[in-house]
Amino acid sequence: MQAITYDRFGAARDVLRLQDIESPPPGPGEVRVKLALSGVNPSDVKARAGLRPGVTKPDYPLIVPHSDGAGEIEAVGPGVDRARIGQPVWIWNGQWQRSQGTAASHITLPAHQAVPLPKGVGFEVGANLGIPGLTACHAVFGGGGVAGETVLVQGGAGTVGLLAVQLAKWGGARVIATCSDADRDVVTAAGADVVLNYRAGDLAAQVLAANGGKQVETIVEVEFGLNIGTDAALIAPNGRIAPYGSAKEMEPALSFGPLLFKAVTIDIILIYLLPAAERDAAISRLHHALEDGALTCPTERIYPLAETAAAHEAVESGRRNGAILIDCQG
Structure with a gap:
């Protein structure tokens, strides 16, 4: 061959x-x-x-x-x-x-x-559907359904991020996504309710304002090391941060207190090692989203x-x- x-x-x-x-x-x-x-x-x-x-x-x-x-x-x-x-x-x-x-x-x-x-x-x-699809699906749904919740997708224009925006919207969530201004239209077309510039110095304040002053239940994170401070401020009590990348800062520093007193789950994703039952659940969700015409x-x-x-x-x-x-x- x-x-x-x-x-x-x-x-x-x-x-x-x-x-x-x-x-x-x-x-x-x-x-x-x-x-x-x-x-x-x-x-x-x-x-x-x-x-x-x-x-x-x-x-x-x-x-x-x-x-x-x-x-x-x-x-x-x-x-x-x-x-x-x-x-x-x-x-x-x-x-x-x-x-x-x-x-x-x-x-x-x-x-x-x-x-x-x-x-x-x-x-x-x-x-x-392998790495990008399964990563996006588990990042969004790894903590359960998201209907009626708010999902923040950091890096919504990337291959995983764009799929995560669509899947979260299909799952019934309000979706806030960050990206560059150049990619705003692409992320909006994918279904994000609010699109913000990830470079904004007051990004946390903008996310809270866009969500009616409320913190968010799930964060899908492409750059964990750079964004953990912002994510810690934005995540709701008992919320879940799902990082699948940290290329720009592989040795992040984080403050444990704000995460502890919200009982935050940090669900680091390496999709290669996803257990069989969770992989099967992600595959099923991906297929259902495709069958519903909700995923491009x-x-x-x-x-x-x-x-x-x-x-x-x-x-x-x-x-x-x-x-x-x-x-x-x-």
Whole structure:
């Protein structure tokens, strides 16, 4: 099969290469998927660059990157219903704790990691449902339903943030989102009731004013280290802060008292490690939102497989409004 590989850490153009490698046949409980699209996430490019804490070399001699993707089941192993052959599916944790991910023409993996796509949902959407979709869904609903509550989405224009805005609105919440002025229209179109500039010096006061003076029950947080002070002021008693990133400040300092006396839950999300029951709940919610027509997953650009290095650079630049995908058969 055709695959993008690397065997050392470094810049995308220095270490990524296109080559033919063996496509493993599915073993017991496994399926082989002919991939249409592969999603490129920040975690994929950080792993390739060697930026994971404490990791000094790749975990395997040869790695095919990327966790997310979508395609069609081509073959099944023993114990898997042959009726699944030809089924459109989306992939989660493609390259998590294994050497071969979705930046390839095919992937072989456990059958439960190839989730049937809801009727009418295409591969472009499917390639967004792994890391971005599951992260957004668990960030919003990990503490339960949000109907009648207020959800603050910090970073509402990012891939996860935009999905979180839509999911929270679909779940019946009042949604306040922060982003740059340039992205205001995109976030408003996604359903946010109020959109504020994240750079505002009086952001906390603006959020409270927009919420009738009341604190918020849930905060979906893209930059925990930078925003924990503001979040601590805004979170309601027994509220939940759900951070999924802290790229600009990986060693945050926080004041315990304000969080203690509100009994705040800090629910740090690493979607790769989501327990099975919680993952199943998130998958179910994502599918229901899609079936209700409440969720769109914008794509910025689709690159040919041979141009995966350029796709990694596009993710690293951060200047995009939508997902970066790879055409696995192109």
